[in-house]
Amino acid sequence: MxxxxxxxxxxxxxxxxxxxxxxxxxxxxxxxxxxxxxxxxxxxxxxxxxxxxxxxxxxxxxxxxxxxxxxxxxxxxxxxxxxxxxxxxxxxxxxxxxxxxxxxxxxxxxxxxxxxxxxxxxxxxxxxxxxxxxxxxxxxxxxxxxxxxxxxxxxxxxxxxxxxxxxxxxxxxxxxxxxxxxxxxxxxxxxxxxxxxxxxxxxxxxxxxxxxxxxxxxxxxxxxxxxxxxxxxxxxxxxxxxxxxxxxxxxxxxxxxxxxxxxxxxxxxxxxxxxxxxxxxxxxxxxxxxxxxxxxxxxxxxxxxxxxxxxxxxxxxxxxxxxxxxxxxxxxxxxxxxxxxxxxxxxxxxxxxxxxxxxxxxxxxxxxxxxxxxxxxxxxxxxxxxxxxxxxxxxxxxxxxxxxxxxxxxxxxxxxxxxxHHLWFSSLPRVTRVGTNDDGESFRSVDRDSIEPSDDPALVVRVDRSIFFANAAFIEDAVFSQLGKHEGIDCLVLDMRAVNAVDASGVAMLKRLVQRLYEGGIEVRLAAAHQPVKDSLATLNSQQCSFHRTVKEALDACGIDYRKDIAPT
Incomplete structure (x- = not known):
């Protein structure tokens, strides 16, 4: 009071x-x-x-x-x-x-x-x-x-x-x-x-x-x-x-x-x-x-x-x-x-x-x-x-x-x-592949911004909403759907810059996602996560995933030279 x-x-x-x-x-x-x-x-x-x-x-x-x-x-x-x-x-x-x-x-x-x-x-x-x-x-x-x-x-x-x-x-x-x-x-x-x-x-x-x-x-x-x-x-x-x-x-x-x-x-x-x-x-x-x-x-x-x-x-x-x-x-x-x-x-x-x-x-x-x-x-x-x-x-x-x-x-x-309306809209967040055409200075949707996707064995996916109980399963399915569209992927980068919060259901989903991909031979790297989000994900297995300050650093950690095959601006 x-x-x-x-x-x-x-x-x-x-x-x-x-x-x-x-x-x-x-x-x-x-x-x-x-x-x-x-x-x-x-x-x-x-x-x-x-x-x-x-x-x-x-x-x-x-x-x-x-x-x-x-x-x-x-x-x-x-x-x-x-x-x-x-x-x-x-x-x-x-x-x-x-x-x-x-x-x-x-x-x-x-x-x-x-x-x-x-x-x-x-x-x-x-x-x-x-x-x-x-x-x-x-x-x-x-x-x-x-x-x-x-x-x-x-x-x-x-x-x-x-x-x-x-x-x-x-x-x-x-x-x-x-x-x-x-x-x-x-x-x-x-x-x-x-x-x-x-x-x-x-x-x-x-x-x-x-x-x-x-x-x-x-x-x-x-x-x-x-x-x-x-x-x-x-x-x-x-x-x-x-x-x-x-x-x-x-x-x-x-x-x-x-x-x-x-x-x-x-x-x-x-x-x-x-x-x-x-x-x-x-x-x-x-x-x-x-x-x-x-x-x-x-x-x-x-x-x-x-x-x-x-x-x-x-x-x-x-x-x-x-x-x-x-x-x-x-x-x-x-x-x-x-x-x-x-x-x-x-x-x-x-x-x-x-x-x-x-x-x-x-x-x-x-x-x-x-x-x-x-x-x-x-x-x-x-x-x-x-x-x-x-x-x-x-x-x-x-x-x-x-x-x-x-x-x-x-x-x-x-x-x-x-x-x-709010719950329905929040339960269907945009989960999109992102790429770059300016040497990694920015990463934007390959669907909306005419970015030419690379053929590297790394996939960058951005989640455009906070992760909570109503959309956690949808996000998990959307990530696997993106992975299913591309062969030879051995590194997944989750761009978390648009994620402002993750509840307990979201944490459980990410744990499950990381575990499944780890068992399938795909490493997971989380990029650009806000500090409160990183704090809420502290229980993720550090042997199976890692955090990076930017998407560019996460791709570097994947061993990908993202500058090759870049479409001209």
Whole structure:
């Protein structure tokens, strides 16, 4: 356990001054303008009262201030996690708020333990293709989950796309024209503002941070406009439940072990999604101020934030890319900007709670819909497809599985597909004959680089991957296959420069290989092995094989004049 990870970090205070405080105040105010309606909308997505989103935005930013490492990351309710909460809570058999609190505590505990023990690097085990396919499918699931609210219906929650469409079609005859009109108008305006407001402000000469202040204030005006229309011309439009106007009550969720065990997969899914997406957000913003990202501290900060949210009437939180980018673009100097935004949320709860009850649900659904299409990253998907068709297939698997099976199983299937791809790819390493055409200065594949192979009784074979249990037998067979293609070989040189590790199965295979070749009258020489690899192969019989610094030295030891019959360069 790393004790330093468990200690609050106040290193940013040393250079903090009045100018930085003013910048954080402006950035925090701008953030609050976007944060308040957004967290209420995400709570509605999660199947919780909108005030739950406001409560979830209070304590997590404070805890991130103490333990996080990025000055820009905005911690609070996010669409992706809200959908996981909605799916899990709907099938839990208990009140959604209780299920959400349990999931927040479970995910927070998992993340805090990972951070405390310095295991933040585990974030790298979820591949980019899996995340691309998963988040794109989640965007579609969120869109379909909000369509009923947008048109004024209220079907049963569904965890996958076929069920969601079926439920929506069943209640579609009950749609409310005025509700749908207000929601559709709000959605169109929000889409247009998201795309054109900031560029338009730039063109007319408005520069940061005021450019974002204006651009991000406009969606709030749309929501207020929708509330005005609904209040004056459409009394039948459903509105959100007004917050109580005070601090949330602290209450432990049910301590039923069976319930906690039932919700544990959801807690694990939330922990994974929170950690992966939050780390991606922090990494994307780390370069702007040359800050160093400590993934273990990030895990601890997010974990404590989730537990804190559960204890203060909220639900599981994550890092929002759009809000974090807004904080950066608004000129924030420290995580204190998010704390200022949280204080403004608290002031809203105390002084503006009755007014929030006028907000129409359809407008909040439109806000969610307009926000989630950033999860569909078509350009990144196309780049992955051009880079590796197999990884492109993994995107498709994660995407399809999430739509068909739901969020939790979709993420699991995608992760398993990525792991299977990695194991399969690693189990089939390239084992190729190499040669030289520059007097032994370099040795390259005779198949790929048009190197003319010599007819010497020495064969040089390069293994292009670490040797472990999944590929040891394949490498052994490939080496004998190379030997079978050439007659009169009495010396085999294994070029080990691309081998970074050898596990116990690899060592056993090499022992067997050396023994068989020794008995067949072929000496084995291992060249260019890294020192850790040499150390792991220390148990090889030194009477049957030897190590050499380079391939050139190994051929010299074989008694081969490799310069003869060299093809001209």
């Amino acid at each position: 790393n004790v330093r990870t468990l200690m609050p970090d106040f290193s940013w205070i040393g250079d903090y001054d009045g100018r930085a405080a003013l910048a954080d105040g402006i950035a925090g105010t701008i953030l609050a303008i976007l944060l308040i309606p957004q967290v209420m909308a995400y709570a509605q997505l999660a199947g919780l009262p909108p005030e739950t989103g406001l409560y979830a935005a209070l304590l997590p930013p404070v805890l991130y201030l103490l333990f996080g490492t990025s000055p820009f990351v905005s911690v609070g309710p996010v669409a992706l996690i809200s959908l996981v909460i909605a799916e899990a809570a709907s099938g839990s058999g208990v009140q959604p708020a209780a299920a959400a609190a349990i999931i927040a505590i479970q995910s927070g505990t998992i993340l805090a333990v990972l951070g405390a023990f310095g295991l933040g690097r585990l974030v790298n085990f979820v591949s980019e293709p899996v995340l691309l396919g998963f988040t794109a499918a989640v965007a579609i699931l969120i869109f379909t989950s909000q369509l009923p609210t947008l048109v004024g219906t209220n079907p049963e929650r569904a965890g996958n796309l076929p069920a969601a469409l079926r439920e929506f079609l069943e209640v579609l005859p009950d749609w409310q024209p005025m509700t749908a009109a207000i929601g559709a108008a709000a959605a169109v305006l929000l889409f247009a503002l998201d795309r054109y407001a900031a560029p338009a402000a730039w063109k007319i000469g408005i520069r940061p941070p005021w450019r974002q202040a204006i651009a991000k204030s406009l969606p709030l005006l749309v929501i207020i406009g929708a509330a005005f229309v609904a209040g004056n011309f459409a009394d039948t439009v459903a509105r959100v439940e007004a917050p109580s106007g005070g601090l949330p009550s602290v209450a432990l969720p049910p301590l039923d072990p069976a319930l906690w065990l039932k919700l544990l997969p959801s807690g694990l899914a939330v922990a994974v999604v929170t950690f992966v997406t939050a780390t991606a957000v922090a990494k994307s913003l780390a370069g702007s101020d040359r800050s160093e990202l400590d993934t273990s501290r990030e895990a601890l900060a997010l974990g404590l934030g989730n537990v804190g949210a559960a204890m203060s009437g909220g639900y599981a939180v994550g890092a929002s890319l759009s809000r974090s980018a807004l904080v950066e673009d608004s000129g924030a100097k420290s995580p204190f900007a998010s704390v200022i935004a949280a204080s403004l949320v608290l002031a809203t709860i105390f002084f503006l709670a009755p007014l929030l009850g006028y907000l129409p649900k359809t407008a909040l659904a439109a806000l969610v819909i307009s926000a989630v299409f950033g999860l569909v990253k078509l350009r990144e998907m196309r780049d992955v497809w051009h880079h590796d068709r197999y990884e492109g297939v993994i995107i498709a698997i994660a995407f399809t599985a999430t739509l068909a099976l739901g969020v939790e199983l979709g993420l699991l299937v995608g992760a398993l597909a990525a792991a299977a």
